[in-house]
Amino acid sequence: MTAIPRIYVIGSGSMGMPLAAFLSANDIQVIAVRTSVEGVSPTIESVTVELPAGKSLQANVKMVSLSEIECVDEGILLLTAKATANKYIADSLRTKFSKLPIVVMQNGIGVEQVYIDAGFPKIYRCVLYATGQTIQKHHYRFREVSESPIGIVKGDPGEAQAIIDQISTPTFRFRYVESIEREAWKKAIINAAFNSICPLINVDNGIFHRDKHVAMIAETIIDEASSVAAKIGIRFQKRELLDQLLLISQRSDGQLISTLQDINNGRETEIEFLNLEIARIGNGMSPPIDPRVTRILGEMILAKSKSTI
Ligand SMILES: NC(=O)C1=CN([C@@H]2O[C@H](COP(=O)(O)OP(=O)(O)OC[C@H]3O[C@@H](n4cnc5c(N)ncnc54)[C@H](OP(=O)(O)O)[C@@H]3O)[C@@H](O)[C@H]2O)C=CC1
Ligand SMILES: CC(C)(CO)C(=O)C(=O)O
Known part of the structure; x- marks a missing residue:
């Protein structure tokens, strides 16, 4: 044995x-x-x-x-x-x-x-x-x-x-x-929505399935980040990403996203690997794609975590 x-x-x-x-x-x-x-x-x-x-x-x-x-x-x-x-x-x-x-x-x-x-x-x-x-x-x-x-x-x-x-x-x-690269992008796009929006409005993960207006902000991030992924050959139907986001939101209702836990505890966040990395990849393309909302919400998380520490 x-x-x-x-x-x-x-x-x-x-x-x-x-x-x-x-x-x-x-x-x-x-x-x-x-x-x-x-x-x-x-x-x-x-x-x-x-x-x-x-x-x-x-x-x-x-x-x-x-x-x-x-x-x-x-x-x-x-x-x-x-x-x-x-x-x-x-x-x-x-x-x-x-x-x-x-x-x-x-x-x-x-x-x-x-x-x-x-x-x-x-x-x-x-x-x-x-x-x-x-x-x-x-x-x-x-x-x-x-x-x-x-x-x-x-x-x-x-x-x-x-x-x-x-x-x-x-x-x-x-x-x-x-295809783990596709899975990693799928989750990173979903995280780009959760890990910026939830800490900025200081709310738990359930917000997207409870409030369709907040889900629409997430949809903007999904659109922007998907167009960056598409340019490197990783394609998603918007429905696939939205459904997964809503499933996570339902099943983790009441839980706090890791970035909000980080900010609450005065710790550095991983936003550099999420919104800001997607923005860096997009802006480094030729011609550049700027995922504007994704990037700005990421920059706000960076500012929020620095101001709390
Ligand atoms: N929490 C969640 O719900 C989810 C988290 N993830 C991902 O899983 C990973 C872990 O997340 P989570 O467990 O929440 O993270 P935690 O904030 O709980 O940190 C995990 C551990 O990382 C170690 N660590 C943190 N900062 C440092 C540092 N500066 N130097 C050395 N070690 C350090 C510490 O280890 P130690 O205590 O051993 O010293 C810490 O306990 C992350 O990448 C996160 O994005 C993914 C899905 C959900
Ligand atoms: C989106 C979520 C809740 C999914 O596991 C997550 O990755 C996190 O808490 O950082």
């Missing part, structure tokens, strides 16, 4: 900790690795995750700082740290985990690039269709929207499927897709 590789969840936040708790509750060997704090020795923490319909899950999760881990030759890395920390994290991971496959689970366009540049041998990309929110220390609220797609950046379908089989649990499911 082949040994089942250990899972390292890199970045123990609102998504990483529920994921680690679900794996631990399913008897998968998992370690939640802290990236923003150095020098924390291994501990076992009791983690509670609130689920829909008043259910909840409790699991013991092993935690340790990245700085405290020696070189590791076997296992799987699931990257759930903020994309804003990627440069620092890629440098640290490369010295300790250079042989391991990594699954980049962050929102945004091009978030996997630093791991390609760092020479990781196997890189997979996951697009998360779930929401996680920290209620208090080691206590989270989690909602799955639908299965989260995983595809290949650099690797092979067999390994991708083996990883999916290992990390899927009934509460957090993953599926294999051929």
Whole structure:
């Protein structure tokens, strides 16, 4: 019998900790690795995750700082740290985990690039269709929207499927897709609407299915960002994006978008990888496409987060 590789969840936040708790509750060997704090020795923490319909899950999760881990030759890395920390994290991971496959689970366009540049041998990309929110220390609220797609950046379908089989649990499911770049753009366009509009009006994710006027602002972002994607050969029907946006809005009603959680907590946001990256790509085209509303709302988020910090 082949040994089942250990899972390292890199970045123990609102998504990483529920994921680690679900794996631990399913008897998968998992370690939640802290990236923003150095020098924390291994501990076992009791983690509670609130689920829909008043259910909840409790699991013991092993935690340790990245700085405290020696070189590791076997296992799987699931990257759930903020994309804003990627440069620092890629440098640290490369010295300790250079042989391991990594699954980049962050929102945004091009978030996997630093791991390609760092020479990781196997890189997979996951697009998360779930929401996680920290209620208090080691206590989270989690909602799955639908299965989260995983595809290949650099690797092979067999390994991708083996990883999916290992990390899927009934509460957090993953599926294999051929065209992960299209999936990443689809989610980034949807995020460009959620992660700018919700924080700017200071409201939860449910706003789009509750208020058709706010949904119309999202539609403008969808139109603009889709025309940038179309220019690089990634085409969407507007309906496909709108339906997915409304589905997320319904299924995460009451949850706060990660960018609003960031602003509320005085943290840097990932808007550079969303609205502002889409605008940069559009404006770098020949002839340039300026996704004006998408860009301006992104710039407002940047200003709002800086003024709060
Ligand atoms: N929250 C959500 O609902 C969703 C989030 N996502 C995406 O998942 C990813 C994780 O999001 P989420 O869990 O909400 O994020 P959190 O804000 O909870 O942060 C995740 C972890 O990133 C690490 N981190 C943050 N800043 C730094 C830094 N400067 N240096 C080193 N490490 C840092 C910390 O790890 P540690 O605590 O270990 O030190 C932190 O706990 C993001 O890319 C997000 O866009 C996608 C879908 C939904
Ligand atoms: C759009 C949403 C809620 C979907 O998972 C998300 O990506 C986030 O909270 O950042």
